[in-house]
Amino acid sequence: MFWKSMFVATLILHLISLGGGQNFDPGVLLKSSFPPARPSVNNLKAVCIHGNGRPRYPDDSFPSSSYAYARRAGKAVNRLEEWFRQCCYGGLAQGIGQIRCCVEQAWKTALSHFCIEEYSTMTLVHECCEMKGEERWDCFERKAANPSYYPLSGYRAPIIPPDRIFTWDPDTC
Template sequence: MGAAGVSSSWAMAALLLSCMLVEGSSAEPQLCFPPARPSLNNIDAICVHGADRRANHPHSLPTTGFSYLQRQADAINQMESLYSACCQSYSTQDRALTLSCAEKVWEDVLRIYCVEEFSIKTLQYHCCRENWKAKWNCFNKEAPNPSYLPTV
């Protein structure tokens, strides 16, 4: 297997690990990394199902060799917490303000996530290596659950 094959195998393994349910039963909703960009198509699900997606607890992740999972879980948990604040502050009655707030949260949390990735001697998440707009498009394209609906 060549370097490209090893790289794509590693990427697939990372995607599978990042989508694993880290706590609870397999029927419990989960949010995989990276989360999709908030949009008019998913803002209602972001607000309605937010509490169902918080399944990333530090004590349920492997303690060694998987620190990238912890960084991803931290980013998801921070994003969900801030999404909740957007949804409560503006409510779904003012979808435009809720969406604007959620979009800012999404970009800010992923920007901080990428800064943390580059501060650690590790292979950074590939979207973090992209420039501005390409970075956001990459994260959004990679999102395994763009609808934010609970998965079973």
């Protein structure tokens, strides 16, 4: 399963580089990274170390019309990866315990914003967004495309500043 999603993601990224980002189905592209996995003891090292090797979704990677769901999902991934960087290297958190707490809070915040944006549309919302509390987080975790946070071979992510500010609350740990 992992190798299949890595192959699909690599192929799509290659097609993007050849065609200026317009020769692919963005929904297929996101299957390699959305929803993002819940940070855990098992994947924390990869969350922090391989951030630059996981896909980002600049606005020009989507056609100018339609694909609203893919845009929202891509935006959530972009936000989350920047927030992970802040937790791991931005000085927000110190030590493994705090970093883990920070990245989990970033994950929940990014997916909460995604769900809010899903509900602001006139389309069907992502099934996990329909759930509340721990059920929502468990749903996203079950559906995670890359639970180990492995990077794409040879990929270097562009820097995409988040459109929202993440404020970590260490008192929730």
